Amino acid sequence: MNSVRPMNKEDKLLPLSAEIVRLVLAKKPMHRKFLLRAISDLNETERAEVERYIAFQLQDGLTAERIASGYVTIDEDTFI
Numbered sequence: 443m444n445s446v447r448p449m450n451k452e453d454k455l456l457p458l459s460a461e462i463v464r465l466v467l468a469k470k471p472m473h474r475k476f477l478l479r480a481i482s483d484l485n486e487t488e489r490a491e492v493e494r495y496i497a498f499q500l501q502d503g504l505t506a507e508r509i510a511s512g513y514v515t516i517d518e519d520t521f522i
């Protein structure tokens with residue numbers, strides 16, 4: 443069980459996006475403020491587009507864990 447705090451309702455995360463963020467924050471809790479700010483900057487259309495893309499990736503055979511790991515990999519490759 444991870445100790446990552448749940449998202450606030452005002453963050454307006456759609457279900458698939460919320461799952462990816464939850465998984466990323468389980469590995470990188472220091473990213474909470476950045477991720478939630480980035481998401482809050484998206485308008486409803488952009489949030490829906492992100493949700494559709496995550497659904498596409500899942501239908502294409504990726505898992506939510508793999509998508510979250512991809513974020514972590516990009517972060518580590520960029521900043522380490």
